[in-house]
Amino acid sequence: MIDANYSEQTWYEATADRGAPRPSVSGKIEAQVCVVGGGLAGLTTALELARRGVSVVLLEAKRIAWGASGRNGGFVSNGFAEGMDNVAARVGLDAAKALYQLTRHGTEYVRREIAEGDPTIKMGEGWQGCIRYSNADVKKAAIAEMARNYGQEMQFLDVAETRARVNTERYFQSSYDPSAFHMHPLRYALMIAAKAEQAGARLFETSPALAVERQGSGWSLRTKGGEVRAAQVVYCVSSLDRSIHRATGRAILPVATYVAVTESLVQDVIRTRSAISDSRRAGNYYRLVEERLLWGGAITTRVSEPSRLAERMKADMLSVFPSLGNPKIDYAWAGLMGYARHFMPLIGTDGQGQWWATAFGGHGMNTTAMGGILMARAIAAKDDEYRRFTPFGPQWAGGPFGRVGVQAGYWYMQLKDRLDERRSGKAA
Ligand SMILES: Cc1cc2nc3c(=O)[nH]c(=O)nc-3n(C[C@H](O)[C@H](O)[C@H](O)COP(=O)(O)OP(=O)(O)OC[C@H]3O[C@@H](n4cnc5c(N)ncnc54)[C@H](O)[C@@H]3O)c2cc1C
Known part of the structure; x- marks a missing residue:
């Protein structure tokens, strides 16, 4: 397992109540299904299995x-990490539509669980996607294509409307997605864990x-203090353990x-309570949480936190909003995502x-x-909708060479961002 050297001092940890630690496994435990990994993929799988009457143990x-x-x-918004153009190019438009529809169910599921469980977890509605170079035609065409192909409604905002909500000369046109929202992810995950336990799942930390x-x-499944025996296993460990299940670990x-x-x-300057992002290809997404600014961005393939993280993030903020002056950064942290080469989720079985x-x-x-719903439906009811992901199977991600490729791709994206913005600056 990767020791990601994560900072535990996140704003989310400071504003959530974890309660008492859960027990670790000791001795022998039996269940129909053992889920490995207590992130949202594993937690939703455990909750949905338990709701369907399956006996489930989760190891975190x-x-x-x-x-x-x-x-x-x-x-929280519809879609995948991969753009729908590329998904459709690979599987055809009809299959891409069906996949997009599944992601929409995911968004609706999260919205409903929050509404029924604890509405205070939701922190705002909508997502404004701003471009950092002027191109109304491109923005309008992208909005029209998502409506035509996927039934995804979005509004177009011109320069004045964009800047009325996010007051910076860096931004030109934007789109507004009313189906998106934003939330406190740690409180959400803890709520899903509690619901899973209420439904009968056994969770171990x-x-x-x-x-x-x-x-x-x-x-x-062997742990330090015991063993879990199960008829079926579901791996939900993301990139944090690439050896527990080799086929997905190497992908x-x-x-x-x-x-x-x-x-x-x-x-x-930020006059909206929506989520906001800009067209920097590798980031800049942010939102107000209470009166603080939560700012996300930058990607690297190094798994430890850069020592000057707070300064780097502040420089990004000020490049968009110079009038913020010199805000103090109270929290700064890193997180690890897991990507397959095709940028789509890996969802499947070895039979x-x-x-x-x-x-x-x-x-x-x-x-x-x-993903959690598809797993639970497949295991509990032999439903085979998960097979929609068969075209995106686990392929070798290239090991260290794959990482070099990701980093090089990021630098290339940064370079393209700067060129687009410079061109726009000259045109403006
Ligand atoms: C900084 C950051 C910002 C992001 N922003 C957004 C956003 O705004 N919107 C969005 O949609 N997505 C966002 N993402 C992506 C999103 O957070 C992830 O895609 C998602 O949380 C992945 O969930 P997961 O359950 O697959 O993995 P994780 O949440 O990483 O969970 C994996 C779990 O498995 C456990 N584990 C690993 N190995 C073992 C083992 N051997 N035994 C037991 N347990 C094990 C780990 O401890 C971990 O808890 C962001 C990601 C990051 C890092």
């Missing part, structure tokens, strides 16, 4: 939602699965990304009782819900 190596699920940007072996017609690349949260601000729902990349808040 550290604490529930210790990984990306408890430290992300909190944006500080219990990494160390090895999995065939045992009769089922599986034996997944860890990619780090960063979040910073300022002190409470008195400001008049021997091993299943996987992983590699949700930077778009996991809706797709982990979708």
Whole structure:
């Protein structure tokens, strides 16, 4: 397992109540299904299995939602990490439409669980996507295509409308997605964990699965203090463990990304409570949380936190909003995502009782819900909708060469961003 050297000092940890730690596994435990990984993919799988009457045990190596699920940007919206153009190019438009529809169910699921469980977890409605170079035609065409092909409604905002909500000369036109929202991801994950337990799932913390072996017609999962025996296993470990299940482990690349949260601000530049992102290809997504600015961005393939993270994130903020002055950064942290080479989730089975729902990349808040539901439906009801992901199977991600490729791709994207913006600056 990767020791990601994560900061535990996130704003989410400071504003959530984890309650008492859960027990670790000791002795022998039996269940129909053992889920490995207590992020949102594993938690939703466990909840949905328990709701369908399946006996389920979940093993989490550290604490529930210790990984990306408890430290992300909190944006919930339809779609995948991969753009729908590329998905359709690979599987055809009809299959792409069906996949998009599944991601929409994921978004609706999260919205409903929050509404029924604890509405205070939701922190705002809508997502404004701004472009950093002027091109109304391109923005309008992208909005029209999503409406035509996927039934995704979005509004077009011109320069004046964009800047009335996000007052910066860096931005030109934008889109507004009313079906998106944003939330407190750690409180959401803890709520899903509590619901899973109420439905009968048994959740264990500080219990990494160390090895999995065939045992009769089922599986034996060894932990430091004991063993779980189960007929079926579901791997939901993302890029945090690439050896527990080899086929998906070698197909997944860890990619780090960063979040910073300022002190409470008195400001008049961000005038919307929606989620916001800009067209920097590798990031800049942010939102107001209370009166603080939560800012996410940058990707690297290094798994440790850069020592000057807070300064770097502040420089990004000020490049968009110079009038913020010199805000104090109260929290800054890193998180690891898992990406397959095709940028799509890995969802499938080996037909021997091993299943996987992983590699949700930077778009996991809706797709982990979708993945968990697909797993539970497949295992509890032999439903085969998960097969829609068969074209996106686990392929070798290139090991260290894959990482070099990701980093080089990121630098290339940064360079393209600067060229687009410079061109726009000359045109303006
Ligand atoms: C900084 C950041 C910002 C992001 N922002 C957004 C956003 O705004 N919107 C969005 O949609 N997505 C976002 N994402 C992506 C999203 O957070 C992820 O796609 C999603 O949380 C992945 O969930 P997961 O359950 O697959 O993995 P994780 O949440 O990483 O969970 C994996 C879990 O498995 C456990 N584990 C690993 N190995 C073992 C083992 N051997 N035994 C037991 N347990 C094990 C780990 O401890 C971990 O808890 C962001 C990600 C990051 C890092």
